[in-house]
Amino acid sequence: xxxxxxxxxxxxxxxxxxxxxxxxxxxxxxxxxxxxxxxxxxxxxxxxxxxxxxxxxxxxxxxxxxxxxxxxxxxxxxxxxxxxxxxxxxxxxxxxxxxxxxxxxxxxxxxxxxxxxxxxxxxxxxxxxxxxxxxxxxxx
Numbered sequence: 332x333x334x335x336x337x338x339x340x341x342x343x344x345x346x347x348x349x350x351x352x353x354x355x356x357x358x359x360x361x362x363x364x365x366x367x368x369x370x371x372x373x374x375x376x377x378x379x380x381x382x383x384x385x386x387x388x389x390x391x392x393x394x395x396x397x398x399x400x401x402x403x404x405x406x407x408x409x410x411x412x413x414x415x416x417x418x419x420x421x422x423x424x425x426x427x428x429x430x431x432x433x434x435x436x437x438x439x440x441x442x443x444x445x446x447x448x449x450x451x452x453x454x455x456x457x458x459x460x461x462x463x464x465x466x467x468x469x470x471x
Contacts, residue, residue: 345400345401346401349371351369351370351371351374351401352369352370352371353368353369353370353405353408353409354366354367354368355408355409355412355413357413358412358413359412359413359416360412360418360457361418361428361459362459363459364457364458364460364461365459365460365461366461367412367457367462368461368463369404369408369463370463373462373463373464373465374401377395377404377465377466377467380392380465380467381393381394381395381439381465381468382394382395390443390444391442391443391444392442392467393440393445393450393454393468394439394440394442394467394468395438395439395467396438396439407434407453407466408455410432410434410435411432411453411455411466412455414430416432417430418430418457421464423456423464426459427457427458427459427464428456428458429454429455429456429457431453431454431455431469431471432452432453432455433451434453435451436451437450438451438452438453438468439453439467440468441468441469441470445469448470450468450469450471451471452468452469452471453466453467453468453469454466454467
């Protein structure tokens with residue numbers, strides 16, 4: 332069944348997103364962290380916050396391109412979670428880590444407040460307990 336167009340924009344190519352879990356091999360995890368999955372809960376939050384038409388998308392949020400498929404999101408997540416870059420403490424508590432990662436293609440736009448420019452960079456936020464908190468387009 333195809334993903335509904337709202338809330339969170341139009342999502343062609345997202346068949347099966349309501350029951351997915353993708354755990355890539357070779358993850359570069361924060362210290363003491365558990366494997367992180369791209370799952371339905373994470374996708375629901377990303378769609379609501381970081382796609383045009385999402386109920387929490389606003390001028391402060393980087394937005395993914397509307398034509399990204401579930402396979403594209405898996406690829407973006409895989410590149411981000413396996414990137415060898417260092418994690419840093421994220422806002423939100425002691426258990427959260429984040430890093431910015433350059434992806435191999437344009438993935439979306441920076442926020443309107445940041446100039447709404449095309450970007451190949453995303454910010455990924457995880458918890459050391461194995462949760463993908465969010466990921467979104469950002470400035471490099």
